Amino acid sequence: MNFRRKRIALGVFLLLTWLCFWFSYKIFRNLLYEDYPLTDPDLVNITIAKDSVCQSGTKFAIAIHSAINNTALRQGIRETWGNSSHHGIPVVFIVGLNDNKDVHDLISLEHSTHGDLVVGDFVDTYRNLTWKHVISLKWFITYCPSANFLFKFDDDIFVQPKKLVSYIESIENKFEKPNILCDTVHSAEVHRNKKSKWYVSRKQYRRKFYPTYCNGYAIIYPRNAVNLLLHTSKETQFFWIDDVFFTGLLAAKSNIPRFTEPIFIAPSHAFNLTKINETRLDSNATEIFNKRPVGPTQVREASVLYRLWEIVNNDQI
Numbered sequence: 001m002n003f004r005r006k007r008i009a010l011g012v013f014l015l016l017t018w019l020c021f022w023f024s025y026k027i028f029r030n031l032l033y034e035d036y037p038l039t040d041p042d043l044v045n046i047t048i049a050k051d052s053v054c055q056s057g058t059k060f061a062i063a064i065h066s067a068i069n070n071t072a073l074r075q076g077i078r079e080t081w082g083n084s085s086h087h088g089i090p091v092v093f094i095v096g097l098n099d100n101k102d103v104h105d106l107i108s109l110e111h112s113t114h115g116d117l118v119v120g121d122f123v124d125t126y127r128n129l130t131w132k133h134v135i136s137l138k139w140f141i142t143y144c145p146s147a148n149f150l151f152k153f154d155d156d157i158f159v160q161p162k163k164l165v166s167y168i169e170s171i172e173n174k175f176e177k178p179n180i181l182c183d184t185v186h187s188a189e190v191h192r193n194k195k196s197k198w199y200v201s202r203k204q205y206r207r208k209f210y211p212t213y214c215n216g217y218a219i220i221y222p223r224n225a226v227n228l229l230l231h232t233s234k235e236t237q238f239f240w241i242d243d244v245f246f247t248g249l250l251a252a253k254s255n256i257p258r259f260t261e262p263i264f265i266a267p268s269h270a271f272n273l274t275k276i277n278e279t280r281l282d283s284n285a286t287e288i289f290n291k292r293p294v295g296p297t298q299v300r301e302a303s304v305l306y307r308l309w310e311i312v313n314n315d316q317i
C-alpha cells in the first residue's frame with residue numbers, strides 16, 4: 001500500500017516536472033524565435049505567363065527578377081543583351097502584383113506587347129522577394145521542361161548570354177550533381193541596425209553570420225538543383241532575403257555546393273559600373289570586358305545598358 005502510494009507520488013512528480021519543462025521550453029522558444037510559415041511553393045501561383053516562351057528543346061532559360069515599376073530597365077534589357085533573337089535563349093521577367101490599378105494596366109499592356117512577363121500572385125515588395133524566387137523556379141520547372149539550366153539575374157545587370165552559354169558548356173560536367181555557380185558570399189554578418197534595408201531581428205534569424213550564399217544578382221542553377229530546392233523549401237520556414245534563403249539556407253540543407261569561378265566574377269570595385277560616369281565608362285569598359293567577358297556587371301540605369309551594348313558590339317568583345 002505504502003509502496004503503491006510512493007509510486008503514484010513519483011508518477012505525479014515526474015509528470016509535473018515534465019509539464020514544467022515543456023511550458024518553459026515553449027515560453028523560452030517564443031521569446032527567442034518567431035514562427036514563420038513553411039515556404040510551400042503551392043502558396044503562390046503564376047497568374048500570367050506565355051507558355052510558348054520556352055521553345056521545345058531549349059537548353060537554357062533566363063529569368064530576370066524585376067521590380068514591378070522598373071519598366072525602363074526591362075525595356076533596356078529587351079533592346080540589348082536580353083533580345084532573344086540575338087542568342088536564341090528564352091528570357092522572361094518575373095514580377096508580382098500591385099494594388100494600384102494603373103500599374104496593373106501597364107503591366108498587362110507590357111505583357112500583351114512583349115509576351116515576356118511572368119506574374120506571380122504575391123504583392124511585389126521587397127519583403128516578398130522570396131516569393132518572387134519561388135515563382136521563378138516554378139516557372140522554370142513547369143514552363144521550360146527541356147531546359148537544363150536556369151540563369152537567374154536581377155534587372156540591373158548587364159551580361160553577355162552567348163559568352164556565358166559557351167562558358168557553361170565548357171564546364172558542364174561540374175553540374176552532373178547539383179551545384180550552383182555564382183558570386184559566393186562567405187561569412188556575411190547579419191544586419192542588426194534597424195535602419196538598414198537588410199535589417200533582420202534575432203527572432204527572425206538567430207545566428208550572427210549567414211551561411212555561404214550567392215549574391216543574388218546572377219545565379220546559375222542546373223535543373224537538378226532547382227528541383228531539390230523547391231522540395232526543401234516546403235519543409236523550411238520562410239525567410240525574406242531570397243538569395244540567403246535559396247542559395248544559403250536551403251542549399252546547405254539540401255547539400256548543394258555553391259562555387260565561383262574567376263572568369264565568372266571578379267569581385268572588385270573596378271567592375272562595378274553602378275556609379276561610373278559615361279567618360280570613365282567608355283575608357284573602362286573595353287578593359288573590363290576583355291578581362292571578364294562572361295561576367296555579369298551591375299548597372300543602375302537603362303542608359304548604361306545601351307552604352308555597354310554599343311561598346312561590346314562595336315569592339316566585338
Ligand SMILES: *[C@@H]1O[C@H](CO)[C@@H](O)[C@H](O)[C@H]1NC(C)=O
Pocket residue numbers: 042043044045
Ligand atoms: C496554387 O496551385 C496549386 C496547384 O494547382 C493549388 O493546390 C493551390 O491551392 C494554389 N494556391 C493558391 C494560393 O491559389
Ligand SMILES: *[C@@H]1O[C@H](CO)[C@@H](O)[C@H](O)[C@H]1NC(C)=O
Pocket residue numbers: 067068069098100103124125
Ligand atoms: C509602383 O508605382 C506605383 C504608382 O506610382 C506605386 O503606387 C507603387 O507603390 C510602386 N510600387 C513599388 C513596389 O514601388
Ligand SMILES: *[C@@H]1O[C@H](CO)[C@@H](O)[C@H](O)[C@H]1NC(C)=O
Pocket residue numbers: 078079080083084085086
Ligand atoms: C531584337 O533584335 C531583332 C533583330 O535584330 C530586332 O528586329 C528586334 O526589334 C529586337 N527587339 C527589341 C525589343 O529591340
Ligand SMILES: *[C@@H]1O[C@H](CO)[C@@H](O)[C@H](O)[C@H]1NC(C)=O
Pocket residue numbers: 044121122123124125127128131
Ligand atoms: C506578400 O504577398 C502576400 C501574398 O502572397 C501578401 O499577403 C503579403 O501582404 C505580401 N507581403 C508584403 C510585405 O507585401
Ligand SMILES: *[C@@H]1O[C@H](CO)[C@@H](O)[C@H](O)[C@H]1NC(C)=O
Pocket residue numbers: 272273274275298
Ligand atoms: C556596386 O556598387 C553599388 C553602390 O556602391 C552597391 O550597392 C552594389 O552592391 C555594388 N555591386 C557589387 C556587385 O559589388
Ligand SMILES: *[C@@H]1O[C@H](CO)[C@@H](O)[C@H](O)[C@H]1NC(C)=O
Pocket residue numbers: 277278279280
Ligand atoms: C567622369 O569621371 C572622370 C574620371 O573620373 C572625371 O575626370 C570627370 O570629371 C567625370 N565627369 C563628370 C561629368 O562627372
Ligand SMILES: *[C@@H]1O[C@H](CO)[C@@H](O)[C@H](O)[C@H]1NC(C)=O
Pocket residue numbers: 270271280283284287288
Ligand atoms: C578606369 O578608368 C580610370 C581613368 O579613366 C582608371 O584610373 C581606372 O584604373 C580604370 N579602371 C579600369 C578597371 O579599367
